[in-house]
Amino acid sequence: MATGLHGRMSATQNAAVSVRGLTRRFGDRAVIDRLDLDIAPGEFVALIGASGCGKSTLLRILADLDHEIEGEVEVPVKRAVAFQAPRLMPWKKVWRNVVLGLPGLPDRRRAEAALAEVGLSHRANVWPKVLSGGEAQRASLARALVREPDLLLLDEPFGALDALTRIKAQELVGELWQRHNCAILLVTHDVEEALLLADRVLMMKDGVIAHEVRVDRPRPRAVEDAYLAELRARLLGWLGVGHGAMEDAA
Incomplete structure (x- = not known):
């Protein structure tokens, strides 16, 4: 029997996210197939997997953007999403974009406080079209943070950024997570990116969480760390890339 998210928006005491037996079908194909998942309050989890494995579909379900599901899903009422595309309204100034959708009259002070957190105070009163890609993504993060979420859902938010801007954005997300202590x-x-930021990295395959690794390293982390390099090789092997894939096959 299908159970939508409406009316199931409270998290359990011990988990920010609790998913049991989640299935999402598109026609005859089950993109998500009886998936189970728990995310603890304040935990940073990264989800990887080949294109089409269901990662973004799962995120959309947790964000209450997809209701055609079977199974049980519990998430916090206070949650926010940032997508790869910043999705700023071009006809509204940046600060108005940040508080867009919040109840009551637009609160500029609240918007500017969120923009200050992402280093964008000086762009509060400009139009989105004049922002760089990195600035637009920071504005998107401010729009998510202004909601003070218990769960922050990030759908490849750095995918369209150049390498240097991406590194800075990753560092910013790590700092914001530690400051707000929300589940991500x-x-x-x-x-x-997953290994540098997350407490736990999950790999989706065939509609379920097929593998996971815990990243037991203090922050900030360096990609040159031998421990992270070992985890990277293991994850790439599970993804069918490089020497790790040949070792798994053997």
Whole structure:
């Protein structure tokens, strides 16, 4: 029997996210197939997997953007999403974009406080079209943070950024997570990004969580760390890339 998210928006005491037997079908194909998942309050989880494995579909379900499901899903009422495309309204100034959708009259002070957190105070009163890609993504993060979420869902938010801007954005997300202590689910194709940011990296395959690794390293982390390099090789092997894939096959 299908159970939508409406009326199931409270998290359990011990988990920010609790998913049991989740299935999402598109026609005859089950993109998500009886998936189970728990994310603890304040935990940073990264989700990787091949294109089409269901990562973004799972995130959309947790964000209450997809209701055609079977199974049980419990998430916090206070949650926010940032996508790869910043999705700023071009006819509204940046600060108005940040508080867009919040109840009551637009609160500029609240918007500017969120923009200050992401280093964008000086762009509060400009139009989105004049922002760089990195600035637009920071504005998107401010829009998510202004909601003070218990769960922050990030769908490849750095995918369209150049390498240097991407590194800075990754560092910013790590700092914001430690400051706000909310649970985060980051969907990414970048294995190094997952290892640098997350407490736990999950790999989706065939509609379920097929593998996971815990990243027992203090922050900030360096990609040159031998421990992270070992985890990277293991994850790439599970993804069918490089020497790790040949070792798994053997």
